[in-house]
Amino acid sequence: MAQHSPREKLRLIQCGLGGMGKAWRDNATAASDDFEVVAVVDVAEKPLHEGGEHLKVPPERRFSDLADALRKVEADAVLTVTPPAVHVQHAKLAFASGLHVLTEKPIADELENAKLMVKLAADADKQLVVAQNYRYHPPMQTLRRLLDEQVVGALGHGHLDFYIGADFTGSFREAMKFPLLLDMAIHHMDLIRATTGRNIARVFAQTFNPSWSWYRHHAGLKMLLELDDGTPFSYSGDWSALGRETGWNGNWRLQCAQGSIHLDKAKASVARCGKWGKNEVEEPVDVPEAAANGQAMLLRDFAEAIRSGKPAATSGSDNLWSFGAVVAGVISATQRRSVVVGDLVK
Numbered sequence: 001m002a003q004h005s006p007r008e009k010l011r012l013i014q015c016g017l018g019g020m021g022k023a024w025r026d027n028a029t030a031a032s033d034d035f036e037v038v039a040v041v042d043v044a045e046k047p048l049h050e051g052g053e054h055l056k057v058p059p060e061r062r063f064s065d066l067a068d069a070l071r072k073v074e075a076d077a078v079l080t081v082t083p084p085a086v087h088v089q090h091a092k093l094a095f096a097s098g099l100h101v102l103t104e105k106p107i108a109d110e111l112e113n114a115k116l117m118v119k120l121a122a123d124a125d126k127q128l129v130v131a132q133n134y135r136y137h138p139p140m141q142t143l144r145r146l147l148d149e150q151v152v153g154a155l156g157h158g159h160l161d162f163y164i165g166a167d168f169t170g171s172f173r174e175a176m177k178f179p180l181l182l183d184m185a186i187h188h189m190d191l192i193r194a195t196t197g198r199n200i201a202r203v204f205a206q207t208f209n210p211s212w213s214w215y216r217h218h219a220g221l222k223m224l225l226e227l228d229d230g231t232p233f234s235y236s237g238d239w240s241a242l243g244r245e246t247g248w249n250g251n252w253r254l255q256c257a258q259g260s261i262h263l264d265k266a267k268a269s270v271a272r273c274g275k276w277g278k279n280e281v282e283e284p285v286d287v288p289e290a291a292a293n294g295q296a297m298l299l300r301d302f303a304e305a306i307r308s309g310k311p312a313a314t315s316g317s318d319n320l321w322s323f324g325a326v327v328a329g330v331i332s333a334t335q336r337r338s339v340v341v342g343d344l345v346k
């Protein structure tokens with residue numbers, strides 16, 4: 001794979017300057033040490049020109065179509081912050097032109113497209129990285145450290161709750177199928193893998209739309225997961241939940257041999273007690289400030305993967321196991337049976 005000097009900036013085409021595209025622009029691409037935005041692409045005029053102005057990309061390098069941008073502008077990489085069904089289209093175009101790809105999650109709209117993206121990246125010998133930014137949230141890194149250090153012994157089983165009444169007025173999520181499972185639970189599946197260091201082997205899911213939900217399709221779900229060493233993990237959520245909210249990482253309980261590890265909104269703690277609940281103590285655990293936001297960390301990882309030729313932690317092939325768990329959830333909920341993730345991913 002062609003390697004780039006650490007000093008020269010990589011040339012990036014940013015596609016999608018809507019809601020999350022703005023976050024990428026403001027948190028990472030406008031002031032990156034690694035990348036210079038050489039062109040922007042959006043099918044809608046307003047975000048295209050607003051984003052172009054902000055990123056100081058002149059009008060002649062603002063496009064409504066990535067194929068056009070690739071014909072007219074020399075670049076090293078594409079960032080796509082577009083709706084999930086567009087990711088595979090952009091990956092096909094980028095890999096065919098010899099560029100690397102950083103895509104927003106979920107990697108694709110369908111597993112076959114996700115697998116195709118991974119194959120095209122391998123065939124082109126280019127990097128494919130997926131924006132699983134929740135891995136970089138300090139509370140999640142703290143939970144991972146507490147488990148790694150076995151502060152209360154080995155993990156036995158776990159649970160994650162996600163309850164947020166999110167306002168997505170006008171967004172694709174209002175009408176899409178399985179909005180919570182496909183658009184949000186992908187973060188939680190990926191976090192369960194990254195935090196426990198285990199893949200999700202088997203999934204049983206039930207999805208539903210609460211009577212009060214403002215989504216067209218299922219905003220609620222219950223999932224029972226089996227990790228690849230047999231560890232049971234349960235997950236429950238509602239994206240139309242009114243009442244007490246959990247925070248976007250969700251609330252976690254990791255039940256270990258000598259106590260439990262918790263995340264309640266941004267507060268981490270470790271609880272211990274003797275048998276029959278004697279001498280119970282729960283101690284808060286400091287969560288460090290973020291060194292940088294998730295988009296900036298991902299962009300740095302992307303540059304590192306391009307320069308070193310080594311896949312990033314959130315590479316496309318790693319992501320097949322997170323997205324595979326989500327797709328297993330859709331199949332399970334639809335067919336009312338448990339689904340082996342490896343049968344889908346391999």
Ligand SMILES: NC(=O)c1ccc[n+]([C@@H]2O[C@H](COP(=O)([O-])OP(=O)(O)OC[C@H]3O[C@@H](n4cnc5c(N)ncnc54)[C@H](O)[C@@H]3O)[C@@H](O)[C@H]2O)c1
Nearest residue numbers: 016017018019020021041042043044047081082084104105
């Ligand atoms: N990682 C996170 O925390 C996070 C948070 C929110 C959204 N996302 C993801 O980011 C992606 C975009 O979501 P969003 O909320 O920004 O959606 P959005 O609808 O606000 O913005 C999408 C933008 O893409 C543009 N677009 C659509 N088709 C295009 C095409 N073919 N070529 C170029 N531009 C095109 C639209 O005009 C729009 O400006 C989704 O995959 C979503 O799941 C990730």
